Amino acid sequence: MNEDQDKAQDVWRDILEVHGRVVARLDGQMRRAHGIPLEWFHMMAALGEATDGRLRMFELAERTMFSRTNCTRLVDRMETKGLVTREPSPGDRRGVSAVLTPEGRSILQSATPTYETGVSAQFASFVQEDELDVLSKVFERVVAIVR
Numbered sequence: 100m101n102e103d104q105d106k107a108q109d110v111w112r113d114i115l116e117v118h119g120r121v122v123a124r125l126d127g128q129m130r131r132a133h134g135i136p137l138e139w140f141h142m143m144a145a146l147g148e149a150t151d152g153r154l155r156m157f158e159l160a161e162r163t164m165f166s167r168t169n170c171t172r173l174v175d176r177m178e179t180k181g182l183v184t185r186e187p188s189p190g191d192r193r194g195v196s197a198v199l200t201p202e203g204r205s206i207l208q209s210a211t212p213t214y215e216t217g218v219s220a221q222f223a224s225f226v227q228e229d230e231l232d233v234l235s236k237v238f239e240r241v242v243a244i245v246r
Contacts, residue, residue: 121221128217133210135182138165140214142173143182143199143207152199155188159197182206 126137133140145162146152154162160170174197177183182203188194199207226234 117222121218124221125214125217128213129210132213133206135206135210138163138173139177139182140207140210141165142170142177142197143203144211144214146183146197146199147204147207152204153186153196155191155194155196177203 122137129135129137129140141163142159142165145159146154149158156170156174157167159165159174160167163170165173174183174185178185181200183197184200185195186198188196223231
């Protein structure tokens with residue numbers, strides 16, 4: 100490997116470490132404060148941003164970047180807790196949508212400040228604004244290419 104490749108590998112490992120550690124801390128905060136894992140929060144946030152709090156299962160998987168299998172498993176568990184329901188997709192007799200319930204919406208609303216504060220405390224507070232601008236540009240470019 101040349102020096103640029105070594106540097107890229109080091110940065111990639113740092114990204115993975117930051118992601119893993121921050122996610123673990125956010126997950127712990129969500130579980131303690133709201134009794135839900137971070138994965139559930141991400142699912143409910145995606146549904147909360149969708150029209151009528153509803154997304155087809157494949158759309159939910161795409162928006163959360165969970166595999167379809169994992170998305171189905173998470174919806175199963177969330178459904179048993181009354182946070183989401185499954186309903187037929189309008190206009191598609193074969194399709195199924197996950198729908199945020201009033202209880203799910205309530206937990207999403209109470210958990211959002213915890214999430215935002217956690218992201219700020221565990222990540223954003225360590226990064227200067229000009230660095231955030233650079234990171235944003237870099238990751239937008241990479242996401243556009245690998246999407």
